[in-house]
Amino acid sequence: MLMSFRWYGEKLDKIPLNYIRQIPGMRNVVSALYHIPVGEVWPLADIAELKEQIEAAGLLFQTVESVNVHEDIKLGLPSRDRYIANYCATLRNLAAAGVSVVCYNFMPVFDWTRTELAKVLNDGSTALAYNEQLIKGYSPEYLVEKMETDANGFELPGWEKERLSELKKLFAQYKAVDEEQLFANLGYFLQGVIPTAEECGIKLAIHPDDPPWPVFGLPRIVISRENLDRIISLVDSPSNGLTLCSGSLGANTANDIPAIFRHFGKLGKIHFAHVRNIKIHEPGIFEETAHKSDEASLDMYAIMKALHDTGFSGPLRSDHGRMIWGEEGRPGYGLYDRSLGAVYLNGLWDSIARETCGKER
Numbered sequence: 001m002l003m004s005f006r007w008y009g010e011k012l013d014k015i016p017l018n019y020i021r022q023i024p025g026m027r028n029v030v031s032a033l034y035h036i037p038v039g040e041v042w043p044l045a046d047i048a049e050l051k052e053q054i055e056a057a058g059l060l061f062q063t064v065e066s067v068n069v070h071e072d073i074k075l076g077l078p079s080r081d082r083y084i085a086n087y088c089a090t091l092r093n094l095a096a097a098g099v100s101v102v103c104y105n106f107m108p109v110f111d112w113t114r115t116e117l118a119k120v121l122n123d124g125s126t127a128l129a130y131n132e133q134l135i136k137g138y139s140p141e142y143l144v145e146k147m148e149t150d151a152n153g154f155e156l157p158g159w160e161k162e163r164l165s166e167l168k169k170l171f172a173q174y175k176a177v178d179e180e181q182l183f184a185n186l187g188y189f190l191q192g193v194i195p196t197a198e199e200c201g202i203k204l205a206i207h208p209d210d211p212p213w214p215v216f217g218l219p220r221i222v223i224s225r226e227n228l229d230r231i232i233s234l235v236d237s238p239s240n241g242l243t244l245c246s247g248s249l250g251a252n253t254a255n256d257i258p259a260i261f262r263h264f265g266k267l268g269k270i271h272f273a274h275v276r277n278i279k280i281h282e283p284g285i286f287e288e289t290a291h292k293s294d295e296a297s298l299d300m301y302a303i304m305k306a307l308h309d310t311g312f313s314g315p316l317r318s319d320h321g322r323m324i325w326g327e328e329g330r331p332g333y334g335l336y337d338r339s340l341g342a343v344y345l346n347g348l349w350d351s352i353a354r355e356t357c358g359k360e361r
């Protein structure tokens, strides 16, 4: 297991790499080229520069989150072939720089969705939260505005302005895309990119939809064990795999998270793991919490045990954290609570490893 931390680059992230280096057991940085518009090729020189910065701080750069998929690919428009060719060129450049895992998602229009970016929890910390009842009263435009004003001046991943400026047009285009069509469009994308990924040694890892149900009537398919099984069978290749995210899939209590990790771990399909906790108050209403299991709804020990038992050796990150100790930063992506999460998960991993293998170290 390669403990990892998401970082937005020198320009966009206020957390310095040397702070990340000081988190006990931290080894790998997960990043992306945020200045390249969706659909364009990531230049090798820019990737190399990012890699040099990260390695100069004593950390690895083996994982990219995300190379976003152009909306035309998700919609299945004729222009998708050009964007698929660009995606392949980006994968080749990433492989040339030593990247081995590339995360992506296939959510129409909106990326992850929350109704509150700073819900005050009982201990005075703040966290991201979701309330299905509130969403029902929002228009898509209102949600976009709200996310922007609540984001502390940071651009949120997946909520880049230029992509969301044509909401009305996008919603009209998606009227023709139901779940089956979205599966077909994902299949077409994978048939286009997996051969290149396989050839250059990149493992593609689709991230679950967050939350794992339709929002504003847009179809969502990366939502359950059954659908994940279908996705990995769209193209049979070691490069066609998953980012299993406990907090995303876990928002639906029908998803048995430790069992899902064990199932896909046995198949060798977990290329990247996001392990975080949430507290579900009732169906459709949840908030993000500290990682520790007794504070929330998901059993972190059972998840880490499933990963360990199935020989997981890929990157893993504590994903989101709360805002604690007065920190101000990008919602979900502060230094302190994500660090506590990483250390907690490392502690679980160490004790599972020692119980299982009997090793002193």
Ligand SMILES: [Mn+2]
Residues within 6 Å of the ligand: 207, 245, 248, 274, 319
């Ligand atoms: Mn995640």
